[in-house]
Amino acid sequence: MRSYAVPSALLADLVCVLVFVVVGKSDHGTGTAVGAVLTTAWPFLAGALLGWASSRAWRSPAALWPTGVSVWAITVVGGMVARRIVGEGTPLSFVIVTSLFLAATMLGWRAIALVVTKGRQTAS
Numbered sequence: 001m002r003s004y005a006v007p008s009a010l011l012a013d014l015v016c017v018l019v020f021v022v023v024g025k026s027d028h029g030t031g032t033a034v035g036a037v038l039t040t041a042w043p044f045l046a047g048a049l050l051g052w053a054s055s056r057a058w059r060s061p062a063a064l065w066p067t068g069v070s071v072w073a074i075t076v077v078g079g080m081v082a083r084r085i086v087g088e089g090t091p092l093s094f095v096i097v098t099s100l101f102l103a104a105t106m107l108g109w110r111a112i113a114l115v116v117t118k119g120r121q122t123a124s
Helices: 005-028 034-055 064-085 092-123
Strands: none
Touching: 005 034, 005 064, 005 092, 034 064, 064 092
């Protein structure tokens, strides 16, 4: 495994969360200042870190299964639980949009990495 694979994979997951928050805040016109983004993002960033720790994602950071699915699921569930604890809303529509967006991005980059890796192995 390349020395930059683990930090790059972790960064990719955290960027997926931040993109989700920025897109949502832009669409809802609630402000995209750094503080506003971090206030909304922290539960999901914490969830992503919990997902990484509990699944030991560093062992196979780009794997769709079980790493990607575990990190994604724990990011969503952990983020929603943290939002509820601090009194933020978790309407069903928000849970669905969050789940789908983060699945598309967090699993999506892993799927692309898998295709690129397989392509390189086939070309060798």
